[in-house]
Amino acid sequence: MEKEEFYIYGTSRFKEKEKELKISIEEAKKLYLSVNQNETENYSLAIIYGDSYIFNSILLYDLKTGIYTLSGIWINGNSGEINKIKTDKYIRISLSNDLSIYYHDVPQTK
Numbered sequence: 107m108e109k110e111e112f113y114i115y116g117t118s119r120f121k122e123k124e125k126e127l128k129i130s131i132e133e134a135k136k137l138y139l140s141v142n143q144n145e146t147e148n149y150s151l152a153i154i155y156g157d158s159y160i161f162n163s164i165l166l167y168d169l170k171t172g173i174y175t176l177s178g179i180w181i182n183g184n185s186g187e188i189n190k191i192k193t194d195k196y197i198r199i200s201l202s203n204d205l206s207i208y209y210h211d212v213p214q215t216k
Contacts, residue, residue: 110156112174112197123154127183134159134181141188142179155197157183172198 113120124131131151138161151161155176162178173196180189 110197112156112199113154114199115152115154120154124183127154127157129159129181129183129186131159133186134161134183137181137186137188138179154183155180159183160191174199 111123113123129137135151151159153160153174158180160176160178160180162175168174175193176195176197177192178190180191181187182189
């Protein structure tokens with residue numbers, strides 16, 4: 107299985123990847139909100155994995171191990187397909203001193 111690329115929100119690589127996708131971060135956020143209007147949780151976006159924006163409700167990054175869990179709401183950046191994924195799958199993210207995981211908050215709907 108080919109290893110998927112990931113892009114951390116707030117980095118230049120994330121911005122470049124977003125330009126390659128048919129669906130922008132703002133459109134992905136609208137798609138997320140369109141199917142989750144009654145959710146009580148606040149979701150955030152931290153990464154693009156492959157071609158999917160991954161929104162999740164809690165910080166799924168372990169600073170000690172560098173493990174970022176891939177569970178959450180996945181929105182395909184090309185098709186707009188939305189999937190709720192619960193998985194034990196993870197990626198290792200090694201953060202340098204000048205980089206941290208940035209979150210793009212999705213406001214809670216009322």
